[in-house]
Amino acid sequence: MEQYETTSDLDDLATAVSTLRRAVELTPHNYPDMASRLAKLGTSLWSRFEQTGDHQDIAEAISAEQRALELTPEGHPDMAERLANLGTSIHSRFEHTGDLQDLAQAISMKQRALELTPEGHPDMASRLAGLGSALWSRFVDEQSGDFQDIAEAISCQRRSIELTPDGHPDMASRLGNLATSLENTGDLQDLAEAISAEQRAVELTPEGHPDMASRLGNLATSLHSRFGDTGDLQDLAEAISAEQRALELTPEGHPDMAWRLAALGSSLWARFDRTGDVQDIAGSISANQRALELTPDGHPARAVRLADLGASLWSRSKRTGDLRDLVEAISAQQRAVELTPEGHPGMAWRLVALGSSLSARFERTGDLQDLAEGISAQQRALDLTPEDHPDIARQLSNLAVSFQFRFEHAGDLQDLSEAVSTQQRSLELTPAGHPDILVGLHNLGRLLESHFLHTGDIHTLNEAVSKFEAGATTTFGQPDIGLRAAKHWARLLEKYNPGSPDILTAYGTAIHLTTLTTTLDQVLENRYSRLVDTSGVALQAASAAFAFERVDKALEWLEQGRCLVWRQLTSLRTPLDDLRRHDGHLADRFLELSKRLDGAGSVRIAARSEMSMSEKVSLEDHARDHVRSAREWDDLLVKIRATPGFERFLEPSPWHTLLPYLPEAGHAIIINVDARRCDAIVLSAGRSTPHHIPLTNFTLSKCNQYRQDLTNQLQAHDYRERGLAVAMATERGDEEPPRIWWCPTGPLSFLPIHAAGIYANEGTECLLDYAVSSYTPTIAALTDRVRNARPIEKATSGLFMTCQPNAPSASHIPGTTKEVQFIDNLMTKEGLRSERLEGSTITPAICLDSMERFNSIHLACHAYQDATNPLESRFLFHKGSLDLFTILQRNLKDADLAFLSACQTGTGSEKLPDEAVHLAAGMLAAGYRRVVATMWAIRDKHAPHVATDFYQYLLDHRDPGDGSGVDGTHSARALHHATQQLRIRLGNNSDESLLAWIP
Template sequence: MEQESSFSAQLNNCGIERLRTFQQTGDLSELAEGISTLRQAVNLTPHGHADLPSCLNNLGASFQARYERTGELSDILYAIAVQQKSVDLTPHGHADLPSHLNNLGYSLARRFERIGELSDIADAISAQQKAVDLTPHDHAHLPAWLNNLAMVPTCEIVSPTSESLSSVAINRTGELSDIASSISMLQKALDLTPHGHPYLPMLLNNLGSSFECRYERTNELSDIADAISVQGKGVDLIPDGHAELPTLLNNLGNSFRCRFERTGDLSDIANAISALQRAVDLTPHGHTGLPGRFNNLGTCLARRFQRTGELSDIGDAISAHQKAVDLTPHGHTDLAGLLNNLGTSFQSRYERTGELSAIARKQLISLRTAMPPTLLNSSTSQTHSTSRAISNRNTGDLETCLSHYKAAAISVVGPPQDKLEAATRRARALIKHFPQSPDIITSFETALGQVALIAGLEQTSGLNKAVASSGPSRTTSVLRLTTYEVTTRISHRISRMSSKQLEDAGSSRSQSNVDMPMSEKISLENEARAHLGLARKWEDLLKTARAIPGFESFLKPLSCSSLMRGVPESSIVVINIADRRCDALALLPGLDKPLHIPLPAFSIKKASEYRNVLASQLREHHLRAREEQENLLRDVQFSARGVRPAPIGRDGENAPVCWVLLNLWYEVVKPILDGLGFQHMHQTGGQLPPRLWWCPTGPLSFLPLHAAGIYRGSNRESVSDYVVSSYTPTVTAVTERAKNRLSVDAKASGLFLTSQPNVPGASPIPGTTSEVRAILKRAEESGVRAMKCEGEELTVGACLMRMQDYSSIHLACHGSQNATEPLRSRFLFHRGSLELGRIIQSDLKNADLAFLSACQTSTGEEKLSDEAIHLTAGMLAAGYRRVIGTMWSIGDKPAQEVAISFYDYLLTPLNGARNGGFDGALSAFALDHATRRLRLSLDDSEHSLLTWIPFVHFGC
């Protein structure tokens, strides 16, 4: 018996040596001999012998190694069977138990990759977590256990048989937090691994693959930069001839390709092709990873062809894709994807040369018949399927393509970005080929739902943080649940999370860089993981709230019918501008759906042209305004009617500003007014004109719709002859305020004023002090509670306190826009600056009216595609019901005249004394009155138009 045991031990050691030789050289004959030897060792070891678990573990590891080389499913099944037996036979507390658990978990993860059974991934995580928990902190194998546990959720990030199996694994598990956990554990493993350790290159490779996997979900450039950095180090450290070198090169090449597709840098795609070519050249024939590596090489060559048009690249791409297909067994799950890529390469060459070979036709037909719908959510295959259908005028192909788009868009699994792309592509294809299809709306609704997910808490930005941190009062007020107990419990939990835990979450990872010490990266990753945990808790809280009857849509976009119920006694006009058409949707009280008003004469091209014309004229206007300011500072006396400079630009009816306003009138505004049935004011019998809220989108957000009109010639008319205009950044910004009438606390009713005429680093603003003092005197004469602070009297903190104490505020100061971080846009004071984000975070319960007599308050930013983020809209977000701002920098004298006229109108009693109250409800009419008075003091020059146009009203 002892002789037998000794012989089995020798066989076991011999088998292990064969396995190690294979791992170094990749020689399959060595591995086959090792498996045979280890089988004998197991057979000769008596049941119950202490060595049996170790022999079983080693045999399982050998089967596992052969599976990774050949892809034979039976090998991984054998591996799991013997490794499970090894774990079962190893006593609790035995020093080898962590190793046996680790190997079992690794094999279960490999089977999950192949079969997709979710129980395998759960069992793999359980086994490898136990291995880590049972391993002492200073144990030499702990880095390897951590590595394997880290790689379980992402399931070996790079597949040997597809371009990126990681996306399949992530689709199945669906947890971005799993990737963050993997990165954190791998960083810890690296921190514990000494320099020169033979396992270090694989650790670096796996960490890089995890970064790449997260990049594919988040699109953070720092992630793909980190991936390339650590994978490059892994390639540099691994010895030439090592069996794993092709794997490391393949993964590095894929990361370079990912960055190229984001940045377009040709050096990245060149590096990708170089690494992948080496990976292919070093992979032995018959290796299970070879088809995938040929496929990846072909994809990169095709990408470079799309960029450069070099025909040799697409020829080489077709050759590589053809080899990938030829090396893949019929019926393999990857074959459809490989055929897709081959067909796409043939399609690309056909589109370039007009030649479609017989082989190409055959492959395209194979693609059509072989690919299951679930694999057709690849944007590449969809794009080329659509273009093929269109070019051949084959409606059957087109309809099939559209059905695949739909299947991908509504799939239960898969990254939201893929679903968004599929839904958007389907909608665009329908618009182009079936413009009357009702499915267009459905597709866009699906796309919008995915946008909400993508913009969720997993990618918290500064804007989301500010909204979250400002949430308590508004969240609690919205959460009107059926019982006091439920309201208190859930709203407090939501308030606590949004106001404290989430306000600083989500920004940690963006601070990472490739040169940062590992300890700092680990700390940042831990913060990111904590944030993902909070995101899950937040989602659970939302589910709890939405389970209550009547709150199914809590914190979701409102339905059209809900929006229509909140429309005030006037009209809200949303103007949608796109590449193909322009339309207005008018929301009217009493209707259950919007009124559609087509605007066929307008286009996104015209909007951009008009904006450019205005920008050019504004530059000249500001130069002239600066001259006026210098003259004012020298105490130059102007005439009673103010400055009358020579008109800027061309004279006559074709003057640039007049031309823009004229075109806006005929192409946008007049069709809308006619569609709504508004009459000229001289036909209304002297009554107050109706209100109208403009909600423009895209480049139209930067154009003065409220001033559109005819200002030259005998038939002059403009918007102000029909309605009093206001703006709103969103429909709900008006409807919510209309439904929830503000009841200002009598103690807070009043007006706080400040002037900041000489801010360090900014040009002086003469006249602001006299402006504020004149308004204060008028308020006091009307019995309105009012207070002013000037210059250095006011600190930022004191201003925030006054905003709490007074329902209305008048800010006569400079404003500064921050296009990169809109919440850091600010008002400039002598003693610091007040940022928009800080105002939004304040709980302004009694906020009513804000008058921003400042530069750059409603300018917006042309880099933001769909809406203008500016100080005026920001004050609405902070809780003010109505805000006066300007579309561009204004002259000092006109600013003072408008402000004083505005308050004179607002503070004049309509029916007796005001008894100390202050109500901004008539603020839109007050601004209309003030700008009319200013217009009467000016001529009809371009300069004069640019003087009064910028004043705008936002809100109720």
């Protein structure tokens, strides 16, 4: 209503209605003010109806306004207002009754009112807005969905906003109405405009305003819609954040609570479908369960709430294998179908979902009745879906999967042929550029491969290869699905066409897609969990390259496809000297985003069910900002790489760029361990090509057996104490024996290559006798340290030591005190700069400050290795703990040597052998050039002697003219020497003595 100000107080409205009724009753029919009094009465009744929903009020309001209109002569200045008011009242009744005749009449009234409103009239904006709202209603509610209505609605609403001055109280609502109309056109550009309008509406809505929650909900709906079209995770993150805020503002008992919970459940499910984050699917199930509880029996939304819950439960069962979730999903979906009336537009999809769940249960239990019912439900859904419906392709794809299940159970080739033809039809009906094309190509490839295996038809084999190739090289869709297609592509070629050069193309594609599956917009925990499924791809690719005598490709792929997350961590800390000299602004922006992504990525996925709503809002805001920062990072990389001289900034290095920066003495050796073959690549300074050595007598099974034997020995001798030992170093040396930097892959990463040898009663011969060994996560990690080497500031030259013999919740390790005392005595004797803090005198903050003040650090303590989120790996002190993430935040530009005399510092994750998931690699990423760490444990009594021999060697070989501190240049040789001394002291080749010095 636009003519009269009315109160929102129900008592005042009741008084106004009563007074106006009495005035109308006492006014003669032909009295000049009768029309005005009737109009006022109608306005008051309409206002009360808007608050109470009393249909008697709206009927009486319309009757009064119609009488007022009848008494208003043509040309009267109030005619337009009375037409507009009557149209508004009739529209309000339509919204409660759904009577399309009311809607048509409301539109007619509003159109006539607008025609009578001159340009520049103060009510023009409100009348345009009212007509736009009514036209939108007709577009949505009429079966035809006439696009002329939505086009006119948008035109009216845009003009209305143009005429609404800034600061007008109705601006936010008008923006929201325009957005609602724009969302219905199916045009991405319109959807972008809708989102922009809704964002403005939210910005214009003051905190505490009753419409804030609904406006946030509307914004979330639009963002989720755009995510469905583009797959942009930033939109989905922003949608979830808005939905959480809307829920936080929704009081218990509010009629929109169930709707908002359901919307959040849908968005969390969509993000789980993309990222696999189990906390998202748990949150989705929880939200959908609450939404269902708040939806009473008989409510029209009951069926859709059951369907949503069923979809979430089905997704979790698919991820976890929990049959209980699948049973609950089927129960909810069956109930949803039962509650859906015939002819309802949601029936088809609910049948599809039920059919997929029943087929999935058949796959788990073998119950043929489930499969028969599943196929029946899916076929019924197809019968209900028009041929030109956008959902038809996905329905056909689901049905194809069910036919495949039936074939695999019964072996009837007719089922397999139907699966193939159904999936082909699905692909034909999928629009170009749609993400489902990638899924369809992969599924069709698998069906064709199965057809070939059962018929021997070479044509279907070639078709399968073609489909996998198409899926792997598609530029849209989820990279993990493309990666699966690439792996199938390579596998089929290797098995049936082993000489095809396309094998290398397939593996090159797989390596590229592997790097796309773990991106900076994911928290570390998710990145690592996704890598479990891709583990070994780089090793398989290298094995294929060796078979084609392409050692160059093998080297590149082993560098590009391993240590992906570790490489991301180090890339966030890449030296920027060259970039800063060229463009200081770009360098500053890069540094700012790097720090932001470091913090965002390290956040641990929390159990959202245990959080308050405000904590959930904060978490989603953080996730949204994380995705946005990752997008900005990608854009900034593009900008930097467009700069001359920086074309390959942070890209994996081609193999030939590694060779000039190898250490001048010794060899870097990468060993590839694969089921088909094992090979070594030797890289040496001064050589222009890598040297390939096939390891014909070594196999993956032998490697696994050695590892199992070693594990058994460790368990038998109870090696669980604090320990130290393998050097992960990038320094050079000039003395004999020669240096070797080992870069093992796969399960070989868990074996002590430096101790490989022949151990017999008559004598022992091992690698320790011939070479000084170190380890490096990648060859690039080694060459980067040579390339970026710079002198250490004299002011930081020195050693900081700490021992923690009695950290809380850890076993007593008295040897640590003796250990640092020995080292301190050595430093004092030589007059070198050092500092020692013990027990409760050291805190994490003091330790961090000491890392900046001293170039070398010796930590004799317990440690905790977190393989799921390595940045939470930590050193345990009497007072608190120091985690790797906190260390990474410091600028340790002069860090040189870290001696980690602690447990769990050099042992990786069994699920991720090629990801350098340990504290030692983390300390390298933090800036330390050389790290001494632990493969397993040694007895506490040996640690002081090893440490003393280590530092004594360093001091004996330091450059007398090079300051007063510890020089880590010879750290690998020092450790080699200390280990040899321990070996001599142990004096025999028993299993116990070997296990004491080898780690």
